[in-house]
Amino acid sequence: MTTIDHSLSxxxxxxxxxxxxxxxxxNMVLNMGPHHPSTHGVLRLVVELDGExxxxxxxxxxxxHTGIEKNMEYKTYQQALVMTDRTDYLAPxxxxxxxxxxxxxxxxxxxxxxxxxxxxxxxxxxxISSHLVWLGTHALDLAAMSxxxxxxxxxxxxxxxxxxxxxxxxxxxxFRVGGLAYDLPEGFFPAVKAFVDVMPARIDEYEALLxxxxxxxxxxxxxxxxxxxxxxxxxMTGPGLRATGVAWDIRKAMPYSGYENYTFxxxxxxxxxxxxxxxxRMAEMRESVKIVAQAATRLKDMGDGPWQTADRKxxxxxxxxxTQSMESLIHHFKLWTEGFKPPRGDAMVAIESPRGELATxxxxxxxxxxxxxxxxxPSFINLQALPHMAKGQLMADLVxxxxxxxPVLGEVDR
Amino acid sequence: xxxxxxxxxxxxxxxxxxxxxxLFAYFTLFxxxxxxxxxxxxxxxxxxxxxxPGGKKLFGGWLQPAADAVKLFLKEDVVPAMADKWVYIMAPxxxxxxxxxxxxxxxxxxxxxxxxxxxxxxxxxxxGVLYLLAVTSIGVYGIAIAGWASNNKYSMIGGVxxxxxxxxxxxxxxxxxxxxxxxNSTFRTEEIVTSQGLIWNIIxxxxxxxxxxxxxxxxxxxxxxxxxxxEQELVGGYNTxxxxxxFALFFMSEYIKLIAMNAIAVTLFLGGGxxxxxxxxxxxIKTSNGDTIAYAVQGALxxxxxxxxxxxxxxxxxxxxxSVPRVxxxxxxxxxxxxxxxxxxxxxxxxxxxxxxxxxxxxxAKIIMCVVGVIVVVIVSATATPKHAKRGVTLVNPSAGN
Numbered sequence: 001m002t003t004i005d006h007s008l009s010x011x012x013x014x015x016x017x018x019x020x021x022x023x024x025x026x027n028m029v030l031n032m033g034p035h036h037p038s039t040h041g042v043l044r045l046v047v048e049l050d051g052e053x054x055x056x057x058x059x060x061x062x063x064x065h066t067g068i069e070k071n072m073e074y075k076t077y078q079q080a081l082v083m084t085d086r087t088d089y090l091a092p093x094x095x096x097x098x099x100x101x102x103x104x105x106x107x108x109x110x111x112x113x114x115x116x117x118x119x120x121x122x123x124x125x126x127x128i129s130s131h132l133v134w135l136g137t138h139a140l141d142l143a144a145m146s147x148x149x150x151x152x153x154x155x156x157x158x159x160x161x162x163x164x165x166x167x168x169x170x171x172x173x174x175f176r177v178g179g180l181a182y183d184l185p186e187g188f189f190p191a192v193k194a195f196v197d198v199m200p201a202r203i204d205e206y207e208a209l210l211x212x213x214x215x216x217x218x219x220x221x222x223x224x225x226x227x228x229x230x231x232x233x234x235x236m237t238g239p240g241l242r243a244t245g246v247a248w249d250i251r252k253a254m255p256y257s258g259y260e261n262y263t264f265x266x267x268x269x270x271x272x273x274x275x276x277x278x279x280x281r282m283a284e285m286r287e288s289v290k291i292v293a294q295a296a297t298r299l300k301d302m303g304d305g306p307w308q309t310a311d312r313k314x315x316x317x318x319x320x321x322x323t324q325s326m327e328s329l330i331h332h333f334k335l336w337t338e339g340f341k342p343p344r345g346d347a348m349v350a351i352e353s354p355r356g357e358l359a360t361x362x363x364x365x366x367x368x369x370x371x372x373x374x375x376x377x378p379s380f381i382n383l384q385a386l387p388h389m390a391k392g393q394l395m396a397d398l399v400x401x402x403x404x405x406x407p408v409l410g411e412v413d414r
Numbered sequence: 415x416x417x418x419x420x421x422x423x424x425x426x427x428x429x430x431x432x433x434x435x436x437l438f439a440y441f442t443l444f445x446x447x448x449x450x451x452x453x454x455x456x457x458x459x460x461x462x463x464x465x466x467p468g469g470k471k472l473f474g475g476w477l478q479p480a481a482d483a484v485k486l487f488l489k490e491d492v493v494p495a496m497a498d499k500w501v502y503i504m505a506p507x508x509x510x511x512x513x514x515x516x517x518x519x520x521x522x523x524x525x526x527x528x529x530x531x532x533x534x535x536x537x538x539x540x541x542g543v544l545y546l547l548a549v550t551s552i553g554v555y556g557i558a559i560a561g562w563a564s565n566n567k568y569s570m571i572g573g574v575x576x577x578x579x580x581x582x583x584x585x586x587x588x589x590x591x592x593x594x595x596x597x598n599s600t601f602r603t604e605e606i607v608t609s610q611g612l613i614w615n616i617i618x619x620x621x622x623x624x625x626x627x628x629x630x631x632x633x634x635x636x637x638x639x640x641x642x643x644x645e646q647e648l649v650g651g652y653n654t655x656x657x658x659x660x661f662a663l664f665f666m667s668e669y670i671k672l673i674a675m676n677a678i679a680v681t682l683f684l685g686g687g688x689x690x691x692x693x694x695x696x697x698x699i700k701t702s703n704g705d706t707i708a709y710a711v712q713g714a715l716x717x718x719x720x721x722x723x724x725x726x727x728x729x730x731x732x733x734x735x736x737s738v739p740r741v742x743x744x745x746x747x748x749x750x751x752x753x754x755x756x757x758x759x760x761x762x763x764x765x766x767x768x769x770x771x772x773x774x775x776x777x778x779a780k781i782i783m784c785v786v787g788v789i790v791v792v793i794v795s796a797t798a799t800p801k802h803a804k805r806g807v808t809l810v811n812p813s814a815g816n
Contacts, residue, residue, distance in 0.1 A: 030567050037649060052571070052743055143637060143740035149453040215638060215739045217802050247810040265809035275805065283807040395571070396641075396742045 008233055010384050013046040013058040020048070027055055034063045038141050038399040041409030043383075045398070052395045057387045061380070064413040072373040076339030077103050077177060080370060084360075085171040087375060088411035090133050093126040093162070094353040096175040098375070101256055101349040102360040103177045106342040109314055112306045114299065115179035116257045121192070121295035122165065122174065123257075123351075124288040128199070129158040130354035131285050135206060138278070138403035142219050147209055154195075154202050161191050177340075178315035179308025189300060196293045203285055210278070220275035224389040224401040227272060234385040237378050238356025239280045240405060244272035250352040262291050274404040281406075314340050339368035355379050355406055375414060379407040430536060434517055438669045439479035444725075445732045447475065452736040489658040494564060497655065501563035506656070506663035509556025512549045513670040519545045520677050521604045523687035523720050525713025528705065534687075534713055535604055542603035543595055546678055547588060550633060553671055554580040557635075557652045560664070564655035572651030575641050575743065580633060582750035587629040589758025590622040593765040594682045607686035611775075614685040618768075618780040620787030621761045623683045625754055627730075630675040632750065634668065637735040641743055676727035677720070684723050687716030757794060761787075 020029040028049045034042040042063035048056040068087055072080035084099045085092035097119055104111065132151040139147035159169040164185050166174035174181050210216045226236070228244040241248055249266040251259040267283030269276035308315040316335050317328040344366040350359035356378030365371040382405050390398050443458065450457025462477025493499055518536035525533040532538065539545060554576055561573015595601055597618055598609045606615075616623045632639040643651030650656075653664045680686060692715060700708040741749070764786060772779035 028567060139739065143640070144738065145449075146453045146736050149455060153454055209737070210739075213738065214799055215741055215745075218745055219739060219742055221802055221805075252811055266811055267807040268810050269805065269807050271805070276807075279805060279807050283809070394742060394744065396740075 005230070005233060008230055008388055011056055011058040011387055013044070013060040016046045016048050016056055016058050026050075032398075038402060040137060040402060040407055041412075043402070043407065043409055043412070045386075045402075047395070047398065049395060054390050054393050054395060054398055057390045057398065059383055059386055061383070061409075061412050064409045066410070066414065068414045069373050069375065072370055074369065076368045077342070077370060078335075078339060080373065081176065082171075082173050084375075085173055086410060087377065087414050088353065088355065088358070088379065088408045089170060090408050091126050091130045091354045092170060092172050093122050093174060094130075094351060094358060095375075096173060097123055097257070098349060098351045098353070098358045098360045099362075099373075100175045100177055101351065102347045102362045103342065105347040105349050106345060106362060106364050107177070107314060107340070109178060109309050109311050111179055111257075111309055113258070114302050114305045115307045117295050117298050117302070118180060118184055118307070119175055119257050120259065120262070121292055121299065122162070124291045124295070125158050125161060125192075125195075127288045127354045128285050128292075129155045131281050131288075132158075134281060134354075134403070134406040135278075138400070138406075139210065141399050141403040142216065144210065144213075144216065147206055150202070150206060150209075154199060157191075157195050157198075161188070161195065164188060164191060176308065176315070178311065179306070183304075183307050184299070189296060192292065192296045196289055196296065199289045200286065203282060203289075207282060211282070217275065219396075219400060220278060220404075221273060222271070223274050223397045224393060224404065225271060225273040226385055226389050230388060231272065231385065234388065235381045236356070236385055238352070238354070238382065239277050239284060240356065240382050240385070242266060242268045243276035243280045245270045250350050250357055254350065256349065256351055262294050264288075264291050274400055277404045341366055341368050350376070353378060355408065355411070356382060375411075377411040377414060379405075379409075379411040380414075383407050383412060426533075426536065430517055431514055434514055434670050434673075435666065437673055438666050439483065441669055441673055441728060442482070443475060443478050444728070445735075446478075448729065448732045449736050452733070483662070486659055486662040491658040491660065494566070494655050496565040498563040498565065501559055502655075503660070505556050505560035505563055506660045506667075507556070508559055509553060509667040510663045510670075512553040512556075513667040513674065516546060516549050516671070516674040517677075519549075519603055520674070520681055521607055521686055522677075523713055523716030523718075525716070526709050528709070532604065534717060538602065538604055541601045543591055543601045543606070543682075546603070547584075547591060550587075550671065550675070550678075551580060551584055553667065556664070556667065560656065561652040564652070566655050568648040568650070568654045569652050572643060572648050572654070576635060576652060579635065579639065579641065579746060579750075582747060583629045583632040583754070586625055586750060586754035586758045587633055589755070589762055590619075590626040590629060591682065593622045593758075593761045594619055596762065596765045596769060603681055604686075607681055607688065610685045610688070612685075612688075612690055613777070613780055614683060616683045618783040618787075619683060619761070619765070620784050621757065621764070621790055622787075623679070624787075624791055625758050625761065626679055626683065627727075628749075629754055629758075630679065631731070631734070632746070634671045634675050636668075636672055636731060638738045638740050639746060640740060641746060672731060673724060673728060676724045676731070679727055680720060680723040687718075687720035689715075689719045692716065692719075753794065757790070760790065 016029060019025050020027070025048070030047045030049055032045040032047050033039040034044040039045060044060040044063060046058045046060060047054060066086065068083045072083050075083070081096060081099055084095040087095050132155045136148035136151035162172050163169045165188060166172040166181065226244060228246050231241050231244045232246065237248065245268055247266045247268045252266060264287045267280045267287065269280050312328065312331040316332055321328040322332050342364045344364055346361065346363040348359055348361040350357050357376065358378055359376040361374040361376070362370050363372040386401065386405060390401055393401065447457040457475065458478040459474035461475055461481045463471040463474040466472055493502060519539060519542040521532065521535040523534040527533050557576040558573045561569040561576065594606065594615055597615060598606045600606060600609065635641070635643065643653060648654065653661055656664060692712065696708050696712045699711050764783065768779050768783055
């Protein structure tokens with residue numbers, strides 16, 4: 001790690017508005033958001049403009065603060081899981097996974113191979129669906145409106161699979177501590193196969209519209225570039241960091257859920273501009289399709305089997321057992337009234353969410369409710385680099401830049 | 415001019431105004447349905463349909479424009495407290511009037527009235543082409559004034575962008591039209607149409623046609639040059655603060671201007687309402703059915719051909735909108751000043767040289783000009799475009815495990 005560059009900082013909104021109110025600047029101060037078509041939610045940007053050139057930007061967050069982390073302290077471990085769906089609402093399964101892995105690491109319990117494989121499969125589908133929303137909104141922000149609708153067509157297929165397994169399209173809560181909520185349903189494999197078969201051609205279709213499109217290249221190449229040193233210092237992760245040339249992917253660096261057993265690559269690029277972030281995400285979608293295909297083959301080969309841990313103190317016993325065994329009835333009762341009690345201590349597990357390194361930190365005081373839950377939200381941290389990248393660019397580039405960072409405001413504010 | 419003539423003229427003007435408003439309304443429907451087709455959607459298909467036996471529905475959505483108009487009429491009309499009230503109210507008028515009066519100088523077809531006039535050409539003025547140029551550029555006042563009067567930063571940027579953009583592309587547009595004027599040696603629009611004959615101006619003026627298409631798209635601030643109202647950047651651009659009918663007027667002026675620009679392109683480059691065989695057909699009807707019917711048939715056919723060609727160009731506009739991203743402000747200026755303007759100049763020079771070297775209406779000259787135009791377009795699009803090294807991603811660590 002190199003030395004810290006103190007010139008890299010994040011300006012506060014007031015540092016821009018106050019000089020303007022005092023009449024100390026000739027520049028126009030524009031309040032972009034919280035209600036603006038391109039801030040991807042309720043992000044407020046205080047933009048200082050000289051003509052159309054961005055002199056300074058200050059992100060102002062907190063308009064979507066929902067108190068999710070605090071709320072989780074008042075719920076048992078199983079109940080708190082539901083809250084995680086709502087942070088990064090474009091990738092609920094990734095949030096589920098991060099939380100569930102942290103709790104499981106507190107409990108030190110074993111997860112059946114089948115559940116782990118299903119998790120990998122679904123999380124990779126989630127990555128594709130999240131990237132499709134990113135692609136669509138990014139293209140829409142540069143007024144290439146058709147790509148948006150093409151992307152949503154494929155996302156629909158993924159959401160149908162999620163609905164099939166969990167009953168919900170977005171707020172899935174499908175991963176539970178100890179395994180999955182239910183077994184994989186009938187018709188799951190044909191649906192996944194249909195998607196895996198069709199997706200590579202569809203990615204080609206999006207790329208045909210954008211990758212070599214001259215206007216797209218002109219709008220994105222060399223715009224909003226950041227070098228790897230600055231990106232690392234801001235703590236950027238995910239495609240934004242990989243576009244600067246740093247091959248940092250938690251799936252490879254600290255594998256979880258058996259990622260070490262899959263064949264896939266980390267796409268990286270060197271320029272760190274919007275175009276490279278676009279290329280990296282497109283390549284990531286292709287890699288994810290490969291992982292989904294591998295996971296589906298494995299799951300099929302495994303056949304039927306347990307989908308949650310056999311530890312009855314963590315995962316509820318099947319209904320049939322409850323009618324026959326007194327002990328099972330007690331477990332069931334205890335789990336749904338009191339919840340399980342992890343030992344005192346803390347755990348932090350990071351996963352590679354579609355947006356970057358998503359880590360959940362949990363402190364347990366030995367009670368059935370977490371003492372403290374904190375999420376290292378990649379959207380929040382990646383957003384810090386926005387002023388650094390936006391300075392000197394044009395106003396239209398700022399819109400493209402926000403889209404290329406792909407922030408989800410639910411996750412930024414939590 | 416008797417009172418009867420004045421009455422007839424008034425009725426004709428009313429018909430034209432209503433026709434262009436209807437054309438606008440159905441163009442929005444055309445665009446929405448077509449965009450939907452491009453994007454795997456259905457588009458508006460509920461408002462008004464003709465039920466067929468078997469539960470099928472015909473012409474679904476044909477009342478959608480009416481529904482939209484009613485909705486906009488019934489909306490609350492808000493004037494922002496800090497706006498410059500009268501200018502704010504007048505701006506939509508400034509925008510919509512030029513859009514409507516463009517049409518008088520465009521020959522929509524040929525329907526001789528038997529007295530040397532043409533029912534389908536309202537104002538056969540000597541400087542018809544200059545009139546078209548003048549009126550299309552007046553339209554930007556409405557946008558600039560709206561942006562200023564709204565007292566909103568987004569509107570302001572939109573208005574300033576509009577002025578800069580229209581002024582920049584005016585020149586290239588002017589040069590493209592000038593070459594046509596030189597080609598046909600007249601400023602009268604109807605003479606430009608007739609003198610094209612069967613070899614439309616698009617052949618000798620191929621380069622001019624391409625310049626005109628691009629510059630007119632920018633002139634009417636249409637995608638991909640719609641920076642003026644770039645929703646993603648400027649919320650609504652100059653019309654951010656406008657609602658209800660005032661917004662509808664801006665919307666209307668924009669679309670009517672788009673159709674009018676396509677109509678001008680048809681007039682200048684695609685032979686107006688003419689199509690091969692029309693003359694022999696009209697002559698045949700004249701001998702069998704007499705002048706009046708022949709003229710009526712000629713009028714209907716030429717108007718139909720004119721609208722068909724305009725629709726084809728409008729289809730192109732919608733197609734472009736569905737396909738390409740928006741250019742950035744500096745890139746727009748670069749294209750206008752550094753590419754289109756020199757090309758337009760070159761085209762004028764080329765037309766002048768060929769006009770001197772070859773006798774009038776020489777077919778060989780036209781073909782050579784077409785070939786030169788195609789070559790220039792190919793060379794310029796290959797060289798003037800910025801070069802980017804082909805980029806790709808590096809796949810790190812493709813094997814399983816660490």
